[in-house]
Amino acid sequence: MDAERIAFVEFWARFVRDNPPWIWSKQQNIVIDSQFPSTLTREQYLRMKREF
């Protein structure tokens, strides 16, 4: 596993642990909501899932 990546996961987890949810959730939602709405069609999505 990429050491830099796990270091960031740990950094962010400590930020979440040490701060109230209304602070980290605003930042987290930028990542979460960036994938919606999706322009994928059902057929494209199911094909992608099968290939994955």
Place this chain on the structure above:
Amino acid sequence: MKLDRELSELDRFVLDFVAALGKTSYVLVSGYVSILFGRSRSSEDINIIIPVLTKSGFLALFDVLTAAGFESITAGRETAHEYISAKTAIQFARKGQVLPNMEVKFATTYLSQVALKDRITVELNNRPLFISPIELQILYKQRCLKSDKDIEDARHLEIVFERALSAEKLKRYGALIELHGC
């Protein structure tokens, strides 16, 4: 457990879906449990486990979900019970959309039955959600799923809950995984 946070589109989807389930028992598992508690990564599907239902029971639930604005994107009404009984997840999304979606599975494995029986309640902005015990999620991701994403999810939960994890539960669930497999 109480959690008051700014809701994401994923949270709103989950809250609406579980509200539509009504009295059907359920437990949310896997990636969404980590995301609910702050893990910052994208996820297009949420995993949910429900008890094994008869065909008529499942079709009644299918109809309730359809009336609530959800549609199955992987199986039609007539084939859905056959699929889910064969351990193939049925995915529901809001009508006309594919993302996010809810992967619904029956509790057919021993560990999924444990997750359902031992589920814990999270009051998310005063709305209840039932999730798998955190200790079980961590172990399942570390010992069963094992992808980089799952190891990262488990590490996130270990740090966020480090002061609240139960050593007794970790031991018990670890022994169950050893005994019954994934």
